[in-house]
Amino acid sequence: MLFHVRMDVALPHAMPADQAAELKRVEKARAAELQQAGTWRHLWRIAGQYSNFSVFDVASTDELHDLLSTLPLFPYMRIEVTPLVRHPSSIRNADF
Structure with a gap:
């Protein structure tokens, strides 16, 4: 399953450098x-923000949650997840 994930990072200002x-x-x-x-398929920085758009390829939402929670910055992230399915008008059949 493919998931579009937005991650916004907010480290505490008081955190030592x-x-x-x-x-x-x-x-x-x-x-x-x-x-x-091959699990983290795409990683794109959002210009001007401490954020990214990513695409993950995992078997389930549980696997995605478990994977995201292993990220060291996870406690400082706001995460939005969108499940993806192939659009019937897509001409790109090889990227799924």
Whole structure:
């Protein structure tokens, strides 16, 4: 199943810079791992925001939830999830 996921990150202003840097470092490594596995299919930054649009390919909403909760920045995210299905007018049959 494909899911469109918007993630908005809001780190506390009082968080020490070194702690924020370490969180971002381990988040980047986890994101790379999931992309290499093919689970995190697309990752797009939203210009001017600490946010992204992503597409995940997982078996279920439970799997998506479990995966998202492994992200180091998860406690600081507002997440919106939209399940995706192929549009009957799409000419791109290879990307599902």
